[in-house]
Amino acid sequence: MVYARYGKTFHNLRIQHALSLSDFKDLGISKAALSNFENGKSMIGFDRLDFALQKMNTSLYDYSLIINDGQQDDYISLFTDIEHAYYANNTKVLQNIYENYVSQEEYQLIAYAAKGLYAQLCKEEISHLERYLKGIQYWGLYELSLLANIGHRLSPEFIEYLITTLFSNPTAYAKTLYYRVLLQRFLYKMVLAYCDRGQSLAAQMLLEKSEQLFMPGDILDRVKRSFAKSYYTHTFVDPQKGKKEMLELLRCLLKIGATEVHATLKREYTRKMAQKNRSEK
Incomplete structure (x- = not known):
C-alpha cells in the first residue's frame, strides 16, 4: 500500500x-x-x-x-553540507559538491549554490537560476536555500525584483523559523554586497527589513545583523566606530565559543579592511 x-x-x-x-x-x-x-x-x-x-x-x-525516520530529503541534506562547508571555510567540499552534482539536472541549481560561495558564477549559471526563481510563486525551503546561499550573485535588477516579491508578504516567512533564518541570511549577504557597491540607501533599507523579521529567540541572526550594521557604519558613517563595533562583536563570539561564526565574520572583516587599504593607496 x-x-x-x-x-x-x-x-x-x-x-x-x-x-x-x-x-x-x-x-x-x-x-x-x-x-x-x-x-x-x-x-x-x-x-x-x-x-x-x-x-x-x-x-x-x-x-x-x-x-523518513529522521532522514532529511536529499536536497536538504545537500544544503546542510553546503552550510557546514561555508562556515568551516572548506572550499574543497564546496568544489566537490559542485563538480559531483552540476551535471545532474535535478541537482544542478544546488551545485550552483555551492559554487557561488567560493567563486563567481558564469552568465549561463546566473541566467539558469534567474529563470527558475522568476517562476516561483510559493517559496519553500528549496528556493529560500538557493537564495540564502547565492542570492547576492544574481544580477542587481533581479535582486530588486526578488526583494519586492518576497517582502510583498513578509509574514508568510517571518512566522516560520526555517524560512526566516534563510531569508535573514540572504539579507545579511545583500547588506554587505550593497555596502561594497557603495549603495547606502539600499543597504539601509535591507537592514530595516531585516529588523522586521526578528523573533525573540533569533540570536544568531541578530549577531549577523549587528555585524552587517557595523559594516554599514564603517562604510558610510564612521569608519573607526564601525571597525570598533565589528572587533567587539568578534571578541564576544570567541568568548562564547562560537568559533565557526567568528571565523566566518572575521573573513568578512578582513576582506573589508583589505578593501579599505587598497582604496587608500
Whole structure:
C-alpha cells in the first residue's frame, strides 16, 4: 500500500495527542476518510493534511522527518553540507559538491549554490537560476536555500525584483523559523554586497527589513545583523566606530565559543579592511 507509511505516522501522532478520528471533522475530514488514510487505503488532500497536522502542533517538515525516520530529503541534506562547508571555510567540499552534482539536472541549481560561495558564477549559471526563481510563486525551503546561499550573485535588477516579491508578504516567512533564518541570511549577504557597491540607501533599507523579521529567540541572526550594521557604519558613517563595533562583536563570539561564526565574520572583516587599504593607496 503506497500510503501506508503516511497514514501510520499520522495515526501515531493522533494517538500521541489523544485525538479521536472524529476530532478532525471540523477540518472537513470525515471519520471514514481519516480511517482509510491511516490504514493506507487512500490519501487526504494536501491542504487538509496540513491543517490536521497543525491541530497536532506538527509541521509538514516535522511530519516528513518522522516518515523518513529522521532522514532529511536529499536536497536538504545537500544544503546542510553546503552550510557546514561555508562556515568551516572548506572550499574543497564546496568544489566537490559542485563538480559531483552540476551535471545532474535535478541537482544542478544546488551545485550552483555551492559554487557561488567560493567563486563567481558564469552568465549561463546566473541566467539558469534567474529563470527558475522568476517562476516561483510559493517559496519553500528549496528556493529560500538557493537564495540564502547565492542570492547576492544574481544580477542587481533581479535582486530588486526578488526583494519586492518576497517582502510583498513578509509574514508568510517571518512566522516560520526555517524560512526566516534563510531569508535573514540572504539579507545579511545583500547588506554587505550593497555596502561594497557603495549603495547606502539600499543597504539601509535591507537592514530595516531585516529588523522586521526578528523573533525573540533569533540570536544568531541578530549577531549577523549587528555585524552587517557595523559594516554599514564603517562604510558610510564612521569608519573607526564601525571597525570598533565589528572587533567587539568578534571578541564576544570567541568568548562564547562560537568559533565557526567568528571565523566566518572575521573573513568578512578582513576582506573589508583589505578593501579599505587598497582604496587608500
